[in-house]
Amino acid sequence: MTDTTAASLAAPAADKPAAGRPRRNLIALVLFLAAIFLVPVAIGDQFVYHVFITICLFAGLSTAWNIVGGFAGQLSLGHAIFYGIGAYAGIILMNMGISPWIGMFAGAAVAVVAAIVISYPCFRLKGPFFALATIAFLEVFRVLALHFSGLTGGATGLMIPLKLGWEWMVFRERLPALVIVYGMMLVSLAAAWWIRSHRLGFYLVATRERESAAQAAGVSTVKVRLIAVSVSAALCAMFGTFHAMYLTFIEPAAMFSLTTSIQIAMFALIGGIGTVFGPLIGAVFLVPVSELARGWLGAHALGLHGFVYGIVLVLVVLFMPNGLMGAMKRMFGKAEPERGVQAASVAATPRASERPAIGHEIMVADHLDKHFGGLHVTNDVSFSLKEGEILALIGPNGAGKTTVFNMLSGFLTPDSGGVKVRDAAGNFVSPTTPGDFAAIGVGRTFQIVQPFAAMTVEENIMVGAFHRFHDVGDAREAARETAHRMGLGPWLNAEARGLTIGGLKRLEVARVMAMQPRILLLDEVMAGINQTDVRRAIDLMLSIRDTGVSIIAIEHVMQAVMSLSDRVIVLNSGQIIAEGKPQDVVRDPTVIEAYLGKEFTHAHA
Amino acid sequence: MLTLENIHAGYGATTILQDVSLHVTAGEVVTIVGANGAGKTTTLRTIAGLIRPSSGKITFEGEDITKLSAHETVELGVTLIPEGRQLFSDMTVLENLLMGSYRKAARAAQHDTLDYVLSLFPRVKERLAQNAGSLSGGEQQMVAIARGMMAKPKLLMFDEPSLGLAPIIVQQVFEVIDTIVKTGATVLIVEQNVFHTLKAADRGYVLENGEIVLTDDAEALLSNDHVRQAYLGI
Amino acid sequence: METFLQVLANGLMLGALFAIVSIGLTLIFGIVKVVNFAHGEFLMIGMYLTFVVTGWLGIHPLYTIVIVAPLLFLAGAATQRFIIQPLMSARDDHIQIFATVGLSTALINLALLIFGADIANTPSGGLRTPVEIGPVRVLSGQLFILIAAIALVIGLRLFLQKTQTGRAIRAVAQNRAAAQLMGINVNRIYVLTFGIGAACVGLAATLIAPLYPTSPNIGTYFVLTAFVVVVLGGLGSIGGAFVGAMVIGLIDSFSGFYIGSDLREVAVFGVFLLILILKPSGLFGKSLNLSHVSP
CATH class of the missing domain: 3.40.50.300 (P-loop containing nucleotide triphosphate hydrolases)
Structure with a gap:
């Protein structure tokens, strides 16, 4: 959905290899922002003022939208709701003699409540469905605003009372309005920048890229998105209040309009969706075009500027899907990191001299039953994992191994039975959600790798590291350490989507290792890596075990199963058919029948 | 080749x-x-x-x-029988097989091929009118192979x-x-x-x-x- | 009682109207898996075409179907080929959404540019004549719409079930990769389907134009309801869209009469939001993966 321009702009400058670039970027940014204020002041023309006020307004709105639509990837086409709420709150309170400076915050508060009520049930809707739902909510708000005419003035609209001055945010001149909206735009940009460069931003992007992987990394995906939507709605409402004062007249069709919603989203798209400064750039380029077209062409050719708008949008989508920021990055940015040298292996791990003794039970699966439709996927599966133990889970494809993992990590709720985990204090608890499991120290990987594709390798691992660290710097340091340990050092700044399957498997493990879990669930991490690496990975896992971590591994690579595991459980058609020491299990006739095959035995003989 | x-x-x-x-x-x-x-x-x-x-x-x-x-x-x-069967699950077994001979070179002889393929897969023949999605995994794999054969590859x-x-x-x-x-x-x-x-x-x-x-x-x-x-x- | 029956009849007529607009949308939605935000504008174009052709040739508006439907087929096919197809491999839905939103904006304003903001009235051709059926009165044009909607549902069903091309369309919808492996040119199927979906809305336009004044924004008015209908009926389900349209027509009609005409939309969109949130597969849909078209 995005590119990492935001990250490179937002990342602390000192860490980057070329320290000169970020500084130049920063100077360019400051000059650019200053120009937005100084150009209209220098020219002093009413129309120019108006254009720049509109630029600031839409840049601010669009930047706020981008927190939800870009960072969190929730394509809202209903953001005019919040803008409209702010506008109405401002004027209604002003009519009651309350300054819009207060009305602004009242509107923001109402908008936050509305945003939470609207968003919460909509989060499970994806892509176009989320967009459709937001449009429907927008229509409902518009119709209600028309209906409750006692409050809103209905279709006749609301006029502001004629009170001038800073107290009332209404001026004869344009300069004070520019000062206010420029300041608000800076606030909006600062909010977006802050979010993108802190843990919250990483969590939002991770949630957007792979919700389940984010949950497994301990991200409360609902909470972070609610925070994002609240910030976004509050900012939009404040711009709404300002704009109502600037327009002096509002009515439902203009305030709760789909066109406005689309425009807000469009500036972000054209500038560069998901980047911090993309919406600003989109607004700076497009607002003057549109305002000039409206001014010059509007009178002669009704609809021409809208037509141009639509065509531009289609062309941008077709030819510049990453927006102006993406195009600029391509032009000025450095070349993509070199690929092809994928074979760097897992670093050899020095083994601790002694492994801690296997302790008491740390995780208990109790009579797990799960049906999918008519299929009995797991049938009364019970086992336990002991502290410091490595337990291998083997069985044919479709035996229910991954389903068991999903129940052991909160991604599936068993139809009956349950999972108990001993927490750090020694008490058994029954976590239910992925978040609960992560919080208690259960980390997992996914059989089908789930990278945050648009994030770099380092950022991917940082999402795991944030489980332990609030601070970006600490998380980055921990992520780098883990990356080097996993042999991912050379690709720290490469986007995850560029890695090979082997690399992605390692990244999967690195992300969960960065969480420092007490219990590690590994789903076929050895698949597709070569022999030398299997041996190294075995050593790595043994060294992890030696630090006291308990491991359950689903594995088909029998070499790893034999040399790693203390105990093996064999699952077939949803049932445990054998359990015991690896040497014994591979001789078990039922296991040979169901999984290893007669050929395996023949070949052994 | x-x-x-x-x-x-x-x-x-x-x-x-x-x-x-x-x-x-x-x-x-x-x-x-x-x-x-x-x-x-x-x-x-x-x-x-x-x-x-x-x-x-x-x-x-x-x-x-x-x-x-x-x-x-x-x-x-060149016909590939893909991983994981990939049947058209809301279409009947017969419709799945007919889609198999969508290829121009196979379309004319569709019915002869069908008879031949069904003679290889007697189990599939019993299921012709059923929706492919309602079959068991094994039966689905048989249909997938039969569908591949329908193309006379x-x-x-x-x-x-x-x-x-x-x-x-x-x-x-x-x-x-x-x-x-x-x-x-x-x-x-x-x-x-x-x-x-x-x-x-x-x-x-x-x-x-x-x-x-x-x-x-x-x-x-x-x-x-x-x-x-x-x-x-x- | 008579009032009730009249409100009921109005609801069904409105339902038929929504149905005929929505069938093309659900076809495109279910098979190409693209939410066509410009669908309403196809309707608008169709209505203007009906208006213009009727004026030029001085023929009955219904006869314009032979010109309007093929033209819209081309418009739909071109949209798929030149706008959607290059974006089919895009990583995110939002790219396609913005593309059709952009197309919608461009078309509305193009109409504004050509025809101005004033409404255009297509001659009614006698389609606004009231017909009495028992205690209720409806317009003859409304009956035509109902008949056409039913015929369209049956026709598309037969096409999708019985013809080789129809089967290929369903195969592509159910499993795109497997369809390719059968030798089906998936891109061509998408172009064809988009064309058929647009042609359906062309048919709708020739029937609606004699009854409703045409304006650049007419599409927006219909399309939001059409989305409601499509979601309610289960994506890609043509029969579902018909039933969904009837349900929405009745809700609209009854809430308009018994609650208040200005709150009709709240009722309709309220139902929409409830369905979307509680049962996103729609009342008649089977699953959320949108991977099937049940004709």
């Missing part, structure tokens, strides 16, 4: 196949052996035209098919035909494949059950991390130390 020369291919920016070269002669049964994720499925998908190689050349019966789309490759007589490619099936069903699937092999069909097969496949095949390739590391007669591979250690778990 089929040759791949120095093929590099992958998904998006991810390169999976590195410099893969292989060939299949008419009437031959060839297998590709490798770990999960080594690139076996990618190889078959690249031949089928579902993935366009970034470099290299693929020819089929002397014709360059490197840049052809999947539907064009099918027209030439010159080269038949199997991708993990025993994936996710109970061992007893796996046995049946292999019996069916053996039957097809006996008709003299040209087959390229990828299968996790390395032992069985190598026994049925004439030749094999070993694919690791997207590169062919070994190729030999099937029998020789079965007694090769590396193959035994890495893929037969010995």
Whole structure:
């Protein structure tokens, strides 16, 4: 959905290899922002003022939208709701003699409540469905605003009372309005920048890229998105209040309009969706075009500027899907990191001299039953994992191994039975959600790798590291350490989507290792890596075990199963058919029948 | 009949196949052996035209098919029976089979082919009117193979035909494949059950991390130390 | 009682109207898997075409179907080929959404540019004549719409079930990759389907134009309801869209009469939001993966 321009702009400058670039970027940014204020002041023309006020307004709105639509990837086409709420709150309170400076915050508060009520049930809707739902909510708000005419003035609209001055945010001149909206735009940009460069931003992007992987990394995906939507709605409402004062007249069709919603989203798209400064750039380029077209062409050719708008949008989508920021990055940015040298292996791990003794039970699966439709996927599966133990889970494809993992990590709720985990204090608890499991120290990987594709390798691992660290710097340091340990050092700044399957498997493990879990669930991490690496990975896992971590591994690579595991459980058609020491299990006739095959035995003989 | 020369291919920016070269002669049964994720499925998908190689050349019966789309490759007589069955689950078994002979060269003889295929798969015949989605995994795999046969392909490619099936069903699937092999069909097969496949095949390739590391007669591979250690778990 | 029956009849007529607009949308939605935000504008174009052709040739508006439907087929096919197809491999839905939103904006304003903001009235051709059926009165044009909607549902069903092309369309919708492996040119199927979906809305336009004044924004008015209908009926389900349209027509009619005409939309969109949130597969849909078209 995005590119990492935001990250490179937002990342602390000192860490980057070329320290000169970020500084130049920063100077360019400051000059650019200053120009937005100084150009209209220098020219002093009413129309120019108006254009720049509109630029600031839409840049601010669009930047706020981008927190939800870009960072969190929730394509809202209903953001005019919040803008409209702010506008109405401002004027209604002003009519009651309350300054819009207060009305602004009242509107923001109402908008936050509305945003939470609207968003919460909509989060499970994806892509176009989320967009459709937001449009429907927008229509409902518009119709209600028309209906409750006692409050809103209905279709006749609301006029502001004629009170001038800073107290009332209404001026004869344009300069004070520019000062206010420029300041608000800076606030909006600062909010977006802050979010993108802190843990919250990483969590939002991770949630957007792979919700389940984010949950497994301990991200409360609902909470972070609610925070994002609240910030976004509050900012939009404040711009709404300002704009109502600037327009002096509002009515439902203009305030709760789909066109406005689309425009807000469009500036972000054209500038560069998901980047911090993309919406600003989109607004700076497009607002003057549109305002000039409206001014010059509007009178002669009704609809021409809208037509141009639509065509531009289609062309941008077709030819510049990453927006102006993406195009600029391509032009000025450095070349993509070199690929092809994928074979760097897992670093050899020095083994601790002694492994801690296997302790008491740390995780208990109790009579797990799960049906999918008519299929009995797991049938009364019970086992336990002991502290410091490595337990291998083997069985044919479709035996229910991954389903068991999903129940052991909160991604599936068993139809009956349950999972108990001993927490750090020694008490058994029954976590239910992925978040609960992560919080208690259960980390997992996914059989089908789930990278945050648009994030770099380092950022991917940082999402795991944030489980332990609030601070970006600490998380980055921990992520780098883990990356080097996993042999991912050379690709720290490469986007995850560029890695090979082997690399992605390692990244999967690195992300969960960065969480420092007490219990590690590994789903076929050895698949597709070569022999030398299997041996190294075995050593790595043994060294992890030696630090006291308990491991359950689903594995088909029998070499790893034999040399790693203390105990093996064999699952077939949803049932445990054998359990015991690896040497014994591979001789078990039922296991040979169901999984290893007669050929395996023949070949052994 | 089929040759791949120095093929590099992958998904998006991810390169999976590195410099893969292989060939299949008419009437031959060839297998590709490798770990999960080594690139076996990618190889078959690249031949089928579902993935366009970034470099290299693929020819089929002397014709360059490197840049052809999947539907064009099918027209030439290359049929892939994909991993995980991939039936049209809301269509009946009969409709699935009829879709199998969508290929122009097969369409005219559709009904004769249907009779022939159903004679090979008596179990499928009993299920013709049922929705494909309502069948068991084993039956679905049979329909998938039958659907592949409906195209009257010159080269038949199997991708993990025993994936996710109970061992007893796996046995049946292999019996069916053996039957097809006996008709003299040209087959390229990828299968996790390395032992069985190598026994049925004439030749094999070993694919690791997207590169062919070994190729030999099937029998020789079965007694090769590396193959035994890495893929037969010995 | 008579009032009730009249409100009921109005609801069904409105339902038929929504149905005929929505069928093309659900076809495109279910098979190409693209939410066509410009669908309403196809309707608008169709209505203007009906208006213009009727004026030029001086023929009955219904006869314009032979010109309007093929033209819209071309418009739909071109949209798929030149705007959607290059974006089919895009990583995110939002790219396609913005593309059709952009197309919608461009078309509305193009109409504004050509025809101005004033409404255009297509001659009614006698289609606004009231017809009495028992105690209720409806317009003859409304009856035509109902008949056409039913015929369209049956026709598309037969096409999708019985013809080789129809089967290929369903195969592509159910499993795109497998369809390719059968030798189906998936891109061509998408172009064809988008064309058929647009032609359906062309048919709708010739029937609606004699009854409703045409304006650049008329599409927006219909399309939001059409989305409601499509979601309610289960994506890609043509029969579902018909039933869904009837349900929405009745809700609209009854809430308009018994609650208040200005709150009709709240009722309709309220139902929409409830369905979307509680049962996103729609009342008659089977699953959320949108991977099937049940004709």
